[in-house]
Amino acid sequence: MTAQRVAVLRDLLEFVGIEGERLNLVWVSSAEGPRFANEMTEFTEKIRSLGPLNWNYQWAVPDSELRAANPSK
Amino acid sequence: MYHAIKERVTELLSTGEVKGFLALKKDNGHIKPHLYVSPDEIDQLSIGDGETAGDARYPLTKILTMLLQNHSGEPFGILARGCDQRALRALAAWNQISLEQVVVIGVACSEELARACNCGLPYPDEWLEGEQIEPKDPRPVEWEAKSPLQRLDLWRAEFEKCIKCYGCRNICPMCFCKECSLESEDVVTKGEIPPDLPMFHLVRALHMIGRCVDCGLCEEACPASIPLRALYKKVNDIVETRFQFRAGIEQTEQSPLHKIAEPPAAI
Numbered sequence: 001m002t003a004q005r006v007a008v009l010r011d012l013l014e015f016v017g018i019e020g021e022r023l024n025l026v027w028v029s030s031a032e033g034p035r036f037a038n039e040m041t042e043f044t045e046k047i048r049s050l051g052p053l054n055w056n057y058q059w060a061v062p063d064s065e066l067r068a069a070n071p072s073k
Numbered sequence: 074m075y076h077a078i079k080e081r082v083t084e085l086l087s088t089g090e091v092k093g094f095l096a097l098k099k100d101n102g103h104i105k106p107h108l109y110v111s112p113d114e115i116d117q118l119s120i121g122d123g124e125t126a127g128d129a130r131y132p133l134t135k136i137l138t139m140l141l142q143n144h145s146g147e148p149f150g151i152l153a154r155g156c157d158q159r160a161l162r163a164l165a166a167w168n169q170i171s172l173e174q175v176v177v178i179g180v181a182c183s184e185e186l187a188r189a190c191n192c193g194l195p196y197p198d199e200w201l202e203g204e205q206i207e208p209k210d211p212r213p214v215e216w217e218a219k220s221p222l223q224r225l226d227l228w229r230a231e232f233e234k235c236i237k238c239y240g241c242r243n244i245c246p247m248c249f250c251k252e253c254s255l256e257s258e259d260v261v262t263k264g265e266i267p268p269d270l271p272m273f274h275l276v277r278a279l280h281m282i283g284r285c286v287d288c289g290l291c292e293e294a295c296p297a298s299i300p301l302r303a304l305y306k307k308v309n310d311i312v313e314t315r316f317q318f319r320a321g322i323e324q325t326e327q328s329p330l331h332k333i334a335e336p337p338a339a340i
């Protein structure tokens with residue numbers, strides 16, 4: 001179930017404009033120290049390469065034309 | 074007006090088939106929810122006259138859930154549109170109500186209302202008033218057409234308007250949890266508005282997986298006019314694409330995501 005839920009969340013993140021790769025799911029047992037370290041290093045590197053979220057208001061128009069698709073507002 | 078409905082409700086009440094009938098009532102020009110307990114009041118029954126979403130509906134199924142939980146085993150009737158019917162079915166799947174206790178009287182929505190609601194299924198299983206209107210595309214297509222960068226900016230601007238009134242949660246027929254994550258300080262910082270971005274809205278969206286019945290009440294209730302419907306429509310679309318599941322439509326079970334897998338045979 002967790003794997004499916006994470007997949008749904010990843011789709012949802014993409015929908016709000018956040019890269020799905022920012023979410024990672026791996027199973028590591030307590031006996032797999034080096035694997036854990038590897039996963040963490042790789043993921044940290046990936047996030048670093050993606051950089052901070054690009055929230056720059058370039059497109060933001062509050063009460064945007066999107067509301068036009070919803071005449072009740 | 075609504076002769077057929079009034080007649081049927083009168084019959085249900087006078088034969089004692091139901092203990093009460095939950096519908097709307099026109100009172101001093103206003104429409105409000107009302108529990109009819111005797112046929113004498115039937116003249117005031119309203120199905121909600123508005124043509125646009127917002128003046129025609131109330132979360133009747135939410136009220137019914139409370140009623141049924143306080144009167145276990147007793148039968149009640151309810152006036153149900155397409156969205157109410159979906160909510161009833163989904164609530165039963167989640168063991169919040171027992172459908173055996175419920176008599177449904179259906180109304181199919183007008184074209185104006187269906188358009189205003191952006192509705193994916195504007196009629197219940199059976200109805201006494203109204204006509205069958207073709208449903209609209211249930212996906213938030215206008216948002217999907219934007220680039221990810223545009224969506225990120227637009228959603229941020231929308232989420233930032235949130236005053237954390239919890240109106241969206243409170244009105245939602247499918248928000249029935251006794252303890253709500255949106256009140257947990259691990260997820261949402263106390264005393265701050267706007268609430269943590271985008272956590273507050275995404276947590277609720279994620280909790281609507283396999284539960285949202287696409288009624289649009291949350292968006293109508295939102296004082297900040299945040300297009301919440303688009304967010305939950307997307308959740309529904311993801312669940313439908315991945316699991317062929319639409320809450321409250323035909324399915325009388327919980328979504329595949331909510332089922333605990335069968336344990337292996339040999340334990």
Ligand code: SF4
Pocket residue numbers: 126130154155156157182186187188190192193194195196287288289
């Ligand atoms: S959401 Fe659909 S079924 Fe419900 S009132 Fe609107 S049009 Fe009718």
Ligand code: SF4
Pocket residue numbers: 241244245246247248281284285286287288289290291292302305
């Ligand atoms: S549309 Fe909104 S109020 Fe209706 S079920 Fe979905 S989340 Fe709840």
Ligand code: SF4
Pocket residue numbers: 234235236237238239240241242291294295296297298299301
């Ligand atoms: S109804 Fe709107 S303003 Fe209120 S908590 Fe929900 S999203 Fe925020």
